Amino acid sequence: MKPTPKHNARVAKLTFASVYPHYIAKVEKKGRTKDELLQVITWLTGFDEVKLQQLIDDKVTFETFFKEAKLNPNAKLIKGVICGYRIEDIDNPLTRQARYLDKLVDELARGRKMEKILRTS
Incomplete structure (x- = not known):
């Protein structure tokens, strides 16, 4: 299945602040922590906790969120099906x-080892 231009536009306009609480709920429901989620987001984007909170407070869109991110060079190793x-x-x-972010959150919630999620080994 290929995303349509309409789908791509919807993703671009979605605010990170609206999705982040769902990420937290998903991982905590499966016994993982908010700190582990932060570690995953930091690995992918380069954002620390302060910057991430600023982006949430500013209600930035995914378009702005990823424009400001310094994507991890190993992000291209994230493969598979999500959504x-x-x-x-x-x-x-x-x-x-x-x-990529959805897939990492999903892997965290499923109990995958952190070194595998972060593509370090």
């Missing part, structure tokens, strides 16, 4: 980056 889309087949860079 019905095969990540490596997504043409739109912003949508692909948002799905």
